[in-house]
Amino acid sequence: MAINDIFQAVLTFDEAKVKELTQAEVDAGSDIDSVLNDGLISAMDEVGAKFSAGELFVPEMLMAAQAMKGGLEILKPLLGSGATESKGTVVIGTVKGDLHDIGKNLVSMMMEGAGFNVVDLGVDVDAEKFVQAAKDNNAAVVALSALLTTTMPAMEATVNAIKEAGISAKTIIGGAPVTQAFADQINADGYSDDAPSAVELARKLMAA
Ligand code: B12
The missing domain is CATH 3.40.50.280 (Cobalamin-binding domain)
Structure with a gap:
């Protein structure tokens, strides 16, 4: 549920909320892979799909990317520690x-x-x-x-x-x-x- 809130916060370009919710997941000991893949990455996939469909434009894509980056910054130290694998x-x-x-x-x-x-x-x-x-x-x-x-x-x-x-x-x-x-x-x-x-x-x- 909370991970779905992260997904929604990226789609509404709410960087502060993405950060707050991501930090809360980390503090609660949630699975980092799931926060990353089901929250942040799948939200950007959705943004990409909406962009391709002509429902979102470059400014919105930048705002979503900025919001997503806020969450990513919080996860980054954990990602590097082998908690999850980089995709290349x-x-x-x-x-x-x-x-x-x-x-x-x-x-x-x-x-x-x-x-x-x-x-x-x-x-x-x-x-x-x-x-x-x-x-x-x-x-x-x-x-x-x-x-x-x-x-x-x-x-x-x-x-x-x-x-x-x-x-x-x-x-x-x-x-x-x-x-x-x-x-x-x-x-x-x-x-x-x-x-x-x-x-x-x-x-x-x-x-x-
Ligand atoms: C903003 C801009 C600038 C800004 C750049 C600011 C910055 N930090 O980037 C400033 C004012 C500095 C600038 C300077 C110049 N610019 Co200029 N600029 C533009 C402008 C208006 C928008 C470019 C842009 O950001 N588009 C938005 C982004 C999101 O789109 P994008 O870059 O195409 O990227 C998308 C895709 O192409 C793709 N993509 C991009 N990179 C990659 C890489 C990979 C691997 C993949 C897979 C996909 C991919 O994905 C992106 C996202 O969807 C364009 C006009 C235009 N419509 O393109 C002119 C334009 C590119 N500029 C132009 C020119 C001439 C110049 C100058 C030479 C002007 C001058 N006389 O000084 C200088 C060159 C400076 C230099 N050495 O680079 C011309 C180029 C003409 C030509 N045929 O070469 C253009 C086309 C304007 C025009 N119609 O004359 N410019």
């Missing part, structure tokens, strides 16, 4: 020369909401930094964002650098000017056009 590591960043980060942050938050360990490298990230971070963190997925047509070549350079370094992580790309055709052209492993479908893509690639 995603290294994410906006490529070199590009400073746009709103979409990237949204993808990052949804990935966290889905239970992945997310290493966010920020903006203006060069290929070497992606390669190093993928190695250091044993990444399952490397996610690249670009909002400028002029920085799309940096995506190609990064995908190539990752493959040349022999890193097995799957590369996924996105951002307003990016398309599936471009992903195919540069041999990226996947493309998606919004944050919820980026989560689905990461899940699919990790399962493969």
